[in-house]
Amino acid sequence: MKVTVKFGLGFAALWITYKMILFYTLTGEARYNLEVPILINVMCLLASMAFGLYLSKRRQKTHTTALDDIKSSMRAGVPYTLIVSVFLYVYYTSIDPEFNRHQLAESEIQLDKLLNDPEQLKELKASNAEFEIMTKEEIRSQLKGNQQAMFSAKSALTVSLLGMLVLSTINSIFLTVVYRKLIFRDQMLPRGE
Numbered sequence: 001m002k003v004t005v006k007f008g009l010g011f012a013a014l015w016i017t018y019k020m021i022l023f024y025t026l027t028g029e030a031r032y033n034l035e036v037p038i039l040i041n042v043m044c045l046l047a048s049m050a051f052g053l054y055l056s057k058r059r060q061k062t063h064t065t066a067l068d069d070i071k072s073s074m075r076a077g078v079p080y081t082l083i084v085s086v087f088l089y090v091y092y093t094s095i096d097p098e099f100n101r102h103q104l105a106e107s108e109i110q111l112d113k114l115l116n117d118p119e120q121l122k123e124l125k126a127s128n129a130e131f132e133i134m135t136k137e138e139i140r141s142q143l144k145g146n147q148q149a150m151f152s153a154k155s156a157l158t159v160s161l162l163g164m165l166v167l168s169t170i171n172s173i174f175l176t177v178v179y180r181k182l183i184f185r186d187q188m189l190p191r192g193e
Contacts, residue, residue, distance in 0.1 A: 077168030
């Protein structure tokens with residue numbers, strides 16, 4: 001197994017462990033705060049790609065192109081993305097299904113506030129041509145259906161896969177540029193210069 005893949009798997013296991021520790025230790029509203037776990041997830045993805053590419057470049061005996069470096073760093077990012085995304089699907093369906101119910105309840109409260117405020121309701125109807133002819137209850141049922149689809153485990157899987165794949169691609173390009181221009185620039189120069 002390539003070193004880059006090992007880093008991807010290792011950092012995915014690290015983040016899953018972190019998420020499970022949060023699940024078992026946090027209570028109340030702190031359990032539903034997503035900012036820190038998302039930040040740690042992004043950092044683990046970047047670290048797996050950075051360490052994997054670094055060790056891969058250190059072990060290289062021949063000159064490589066920038067595309068080779070991008071592919072090498074993606075070998076850490078893609079396994080990380082797949083494992084974490086599948087874990088999130090399992091997490092929200094089996095381990096903590098209450099999370100999605102809580103998010104739905106919170107969004108319904110916000111939806112009720114929006115629909116019960118005449119000014120905001122007027123703005124909502126003006127912002128969407130479909131809503132202009134709908135009653136308040138019809139708008140509520142349509143928006144509630146959208147929220148149920150948004151807070152499902154399948155949408156979490158889809159969003160995490162897409163988001164982390166795009167982030168992996170951007171990270172791999174960024175890391176390749178940084179490593180080639182700053183860290184391994186001596187290896188890029190032809191011999192004799």
